[in-house]
Amino acid sequence: MIMIKSLFARFVIAFCTIAGFTRIYDRIPQAEPVTFYINEYDVSAPQRLYTEHPQNIVLVNSRRDNFKHRALIRHTWGVRADLLLFYVAAQSLEEDEQIATEFRIHQDLIVMHSPDDYRLLTDKLIAGLGAIDHFNLDFERILRTDDDVYVDLPQLWHDATGDYWGHCLTGAILERRSDSKFYTSYENEPEDKIPTIVSGSTITLTHQAFKRLVTYLTKHHTGVWNDDNAVAYAMHRMHI
Template identity: 30%
Template sequence: MLVNFCRFRKCQIRQLMMTCFVLSAVMIYWESFGNNLSNHVKSYSLRHLLSPFDFISANLTISRGEARKFSDYNYLINHERKCTNRDVLLLLFVKSSPENFERRQAIRSTWGNETYIERTLGVTVRVVFALGLHPQPSQRKKLQQELLREDEKYNDLIQQNFLDTFHNLTIKLLLQLGWTHAYCPHARFLMSADDDIFIHLPNLIRYLREVDRSGVKDFWVGKVHRGAPPIRKKDSKYYVSEDMYPWSVYPDYTPGAGYVVSKDVASRVYQASLTLNASLYIDDVFMGICANAMGISPQEHAFFSGEGRAPYHLCIYNQMMTSHGHVKDFHELWRQATDPEVQRVSSGLLGRLYCTVAKVRLLCVPHFLNTYPCKAAFL
């Protein structure tokens, strides 16, 4: 009897210790989690109370002369005739930095190969890289010479003379909008993407062809951030002061890693940018502000990745649009994602059932929370 009592007491003690450990861990993270949660709840509530954010665009409206200072930069490298073909399905702007030559090369030889796209997919896509000046004067002259040689060979760099830094990303967005308006307004779709994103062009082209046939308007698709609050922590890369943005919530927007808009949206967002204060350096949020000013809302697509990298799996490749955070694996991922085996594995009743189970295992766990949502497993 005494032995059983001792065992019972030991079991209780172990349970108590485990409970204390769990509670301690929760308490350690609760404050930051609670703050983030309350910020999101508060901002999401404000989103519905104050939608459609007319007060934000009204307060950020400035004269055209004042707004011009944000885009009044000269072209150092330009290709005015890049879009002379009138039948351009997609103009794809890749945001790059002057020193990222290897990333640009990887894109040119995989998903961004215009010749492959036209020959294999039967459509015209124009891929160009948006750049500024290297911020370090000591490296700028050498890098600029290398960029000129690179462009002489590939004819796909669009560069203006602003400093290419994180805090000038909104200026780089204005470059894309302005160049599209001036030199490629007839492209039926415009895509903006980072140079560390993988785009499954065959899947994307099939999707855009279907959308184009429907004659869609107000089309803006990607992974959507809804009711997101500004980050007020000064040590964060994405810190935004209350002086810069005094409100508690951003309009809905798509992460700058990769999104697509129809040509009418590109045109209207460009027009909005001509009278809005572009000092907010979070470019995807500024895009959301411009679009909201024109009454345009983003649409969620389950297979556009946000900040995370998509799982490596044949059943994912079958529907993948974008995956973020790739630098060294472009070639291998391109080979795997475009392998005919992808279609074979995922076709038929058994194939679809197998892929549903595989996607549930991959997507319905916290590890891949920042890529595709769990609901994508059932699409």
């Protein structure tokens, strides 16, 4: 099915090129993005979020260049989502034509205007969660996952229980080597041992837990680069 869609897309693009429509997305109705400010960054999101009423939300962390990953999710397990959104870090939509095109066509991107840097993972997560909070969406549960996994959504929603759910890891030790991408300084986090952490590939939150997490991270962002660790500390300190 994916191959068929891909071949069809190539045919349409080729036809439009021959016909003189070299930029097919210009023929798609344009909806101006909503841009607001979250934790020192401008964030752009689709206007349609003002009118969405999902029961559950799927929020996918994605690298800027992972266009194929996002396309596969849209055409496979993501079709079962009430509301599917990807959050990425990229330059402004005026400066990044590829992301701007994807934004216009799919209307499912949340874009934090910044470099796509591992050290900004927690900032990027706050931008994604904060954007959903900005639109005051009323939902039951949200899944935060990555763009390199497959999720059986019906099974997940059936199994997910409690305010904060996922695969738990315990007893992990923070990385203190400054040359590691997992580095966390003693200034940002004095404790060496990570509290019980729910793996970032499948974190689910109830609406109430989501609201508390957004508020906490926005006010108390500790500078921990790894977003899984940042969430683990936040939930631990809120006793969730």
